[in-house]
Amino acid sequence: MNDKLIERADSLMRRRSFVAGANSEPAERGEAGQSADAVPLEEVPVLTEVVDQAGVQAHEPEIPETSPQAMQNQQIESAVRARLxxxxxxxxxxxxxxxxxxxxxxxxxxxxxxxDGITDHLVALLANRARDDLLPRLENVMHLADGEQAEADDSE
Known part of the structure; x- marks a missing residue:
């Protein structure tokens, strides 16, 4: 997990230096599109230092002293909630x-x-599908029936 975190931090640092250099005027840019003041990417440090957890002090937020006004507001709020x-x-x-x-x-x-809305939608959908699918099938059946009738008339 530490390697992935380091790779992501390194990637973020590289993107930030690129974006920061993009705002420079074109006249100030040197080779490879970098500004004259920009640090080359080769010199950007890679985040590889591992921090010892024992050396990191836990930061505990200080609990603010409650003022009489804050205590009164809290009491009023709890009384209102109870009443509601x-x-x-x-x-x-x-x-x-x-x-x-x-x-x-x-x-x-x-x-x-x-x-009613669903019924109207269903009727419209069925009408469209019948026109697109059923009508050609019925026409094919009618043509086949006409062809068979014509053959039967010819054979008599």
């Missing part, structure tokens, strides 16, 4: 009945509209 939960529990059955009533009124109309 109480109201919701008290009104839950009323809300459920209202939602069910609304769904009973709206759902049949929406389903009928959706089914």
């Amino acid at each position: 939960e109480q109201l919701l529990l008290a009104r839950q059955s009323e809300l459920a009945v209202e939602i069910e009533t609304w769904l009973d009124e709206q759902m049949p109309q929406l389903v009928i509209r959706a089914m």
Whole structure:
């Protein structure tokens, strides 16, 4: 995994140096399209240094001291949440009945509209397919039947 990470970091560094050099004026560019100030890619260091985990100090974020204003805001917020939960529990059955009533009124109309749209689409699709597929097949059957009828008339 470390090798993949190093390769990706190296690739990123190379892309960044290329993009940074792309903003230079064309007159300032030297050979190979690089600006005069750009460092050649051969001199860009490859990220290969392995860092010892023991040498890395864990950075623990400092916990800010809570001010009286912050504590008061937190208390107000928790009181409001508690009150909303109480109201919701008290009104839950009323809300459920209202939602069910609304769904009973709206759902049949929406389903009928959706089914009408599906029916119209199906009829149009069947008509197109019948014209494209079925009609040529029926014409072939009719031509074969006409040919057989003509042969039967000739043989009599």
